[in-house]
Amino acid sequence: MKCDVKPIEVTWFPGCSMKTSAMENHESFKIFCEAIGIRLIELPDWNCCGSSSAHSIDQELAIDLVARNLALAPSGRPILTACPSCTLRFKEAHHHLMESSEARIRFRKQWGVPFDPAKKVMHFFELIDGMDISAFTPGKKPLAGLTYAPYYGCMLARPPKLRNQKNFHGLLEKILGTLGAKAVDWKGHNKCCGTFLSVARPEATTEVVNAIVQSGLDSGAECLITACAMCQLNLEIRCNLKDQIPVLHFSEILTLALGKGKNTDQWFKRHLVDPKPLLAAKGLI
Amino acid sequence: MEKIDPTFIREVAQISGTIPSRCYNCSACTSGCQFAHIMDKKPHEIIRLVQIGLKNEALAASGPWICVGCNTCSMECPNAIDIPAVMDAIRAMAIAKGEIPEKDIYNFHKEILGSIKRYGRTHKLEIMMRFKLVSRDFFSDMDLGVRMLSRRKLHILPSRIKGVRDVRNLFKKVG
Known part of the structure; x- marks a missing residue:
């Protein structure tokens, strides 16, 4: 179709x-x-x-x-x-x-x-929930072979008064799954990244961020995929583990999956952990 | 011992729009909190102080200031108490009283709001530099700042909106 x-x-x-x-x-x-x-x-x-x-x-x-x-x-x-x-x-x-x-x-x-x-x-996410993104890559699973940890941060949480509204548990896994990527089971997916404490309490943020990234590593993920730009920043700037994995924005991986990446060097040079070796190995760039 | 203020819980309920008296102190909120270990009074303890009317103790606690409002606690709460809204209310009361237990966190929020007031949007580089001046911490994170600048994560110039006067008018009360 x-x-x-x-x-x-x-x-x-x-x-x-x-x-x-x-x-x-x-x-x-x-x-x-x-x-x-x-x-x-x-x-x-x-x-x-x-x-x-x-x-x-x-x-x-x-x-x-x-x-x-x-x-x-x-x-x-x-x-x-x-x-x-x-x-x-x-x-x-x-x-x-x-x-x-x-x-x-x-x-x-x-x-x-x-x-x-x-x-x-x-x-x-509300807009693309229910859309079949794999229909845009007919007959291909562009993310096949990629093992990632889906990271939502606090996105899935909300105050009691908004509890009846739509939520997005599992949406990243569902969409990226139809494109062939494999999500790991891990304990960091909805742990808060610390937001502004990254500035006001950097040591405490490093502790929390390290635990999140380490959990991703332990679960066998090759990268983290985040739903939030702020989380992505905190996970990169406050992590001081010896081994680190790239942290990609959901929009980057989706665009690459569709084969539409343009000037991607401009995206990746803004990452503190270079995702290019991983993406090249998976044939995405 | 501190005098009990029986009106405290009503005040908090009114400002926060949530009902702290529902809490039976199961401490699920604290168990889920990523930052409880650096709070002097943890989320369930703050709610308890509200319930028993120990206002001064609650207003002097670091907990409400460390709280980033990620809502993990309110998702856990079996009684649907909006705990971050209680934290917001306590912060507002501490500001009104003029006794702020976590000055640097307060200063950080003020720098963010100052940036919004000046430009209508946040200008991160200026916020960071001003925050460092205010907190008199000149050297930590220098290398990080340089790395962020070189990767163009921090912009030199702010993005200023046309309707900045509209935005400024909203700040009349806060100053």
């Missing part, structure tokens, strides 16, 4: 990590989306979601920072995120605005437009 799909248009919220420290995540993500028929229209003049810091200091500010983005986004298409932290901040703010009439009044006053509940926030 030929895979001509009518592109799905989404408002794209990249967030600060994907735009700067994890540009390779962004570049590969854009290529992958184009290849599977998702048209990303970047939200013009978007601002930072507030990350871990806004809600840590001022909960109202955390809602307001997301609210500006919600107000800017055009109606009629979903807002797509790929950073688990941005996703959670957006979903919490959306939920708060749904629940509180006061918050909606405040929203209207601040932005001059009413809150539109139809502007749903969607993580990329």
Whole structure:
């Protein structure tokens, strides 16, 4: 079957990590989306979601920072995120605005437009769940022979008030499995990477990150594949084990699987653990 | 011994929107926490302090500041208590009181927010440099900074949004 799909248009919220420290995540993500028929229209003049810091200091500010983005986004298409932290901040703010009439009044006053509940926030996984990515590589298993540890970090966790929403247990394994990759069973898949403690408590973060990477090594994984740009950064910069394995963004491996990698040297030189020997051995570059 | 403040739990419940009285102290939250071992008061102990009204002790604890809000604990909690929201509430109270037990973590958050206030987005290089100045820690991670710069993980210039004034207005209260 030929895979001509009518592109799905989404408002794209990249967030600060994907735009700067994890540009390779962004570049590969854009290529992958184009290849599977998702048209990303970047939200013009978007601002930072507030990350871990806004809600840590001022909960109202955390809602307001997301609210500006919600107000800017055009109606009629979903807002797509790929950073688990941005996703959670957006979903919490959306939920708060749904629940509180006061918050909606405040929203209207601040932005001059009413809150539109139809502007749903969607993580990329929500969009590709149910899609058959292997249909884009007919008759081939491009990732055959690759053994990896799927790493979700805190992405699978959520506060009790969002418990009824969709979650993504096993999604990486499912999608990469259809492309031929083999996931290991390991104990690190949903362990927090430490986020900002990487700066404020580097030693404690190293302890935690080393345990995650070591567990991947012990389980026989050749690389870690992360769902989050921040996790990827922490796993690389704070690991000081003698033996290390590459940490790849999910978007990099998906794009390589589809054979669409372009200027991949630009992606890999941003990695602290060089993934090129592994990827070359698997015939992916 | 510290005086018990019977209104503390109501205050926390109101700010956090969760019900700490549901906790029966099974400590599943602490068992799942990646960073409990570096907290002076661990998640289940913080909830207990809230329940028995030991406000000063809870506000002086490092636990709420070490907490990164990964939500592992609230997934574990059999009583669906939003533990990170309790941590948020306690931090807010400590800031209001003007006694912050973990100054460097507070400073880090302030640097992130300062960057958002200046540019509308975070500028990591500047955040790191300012954080180092504020915490008077000039030399650790120098090699890491150089490696990150050379791999273009840190950008020299910030990305500034057009609507930075809109964003600044949101900060009026926090300063």
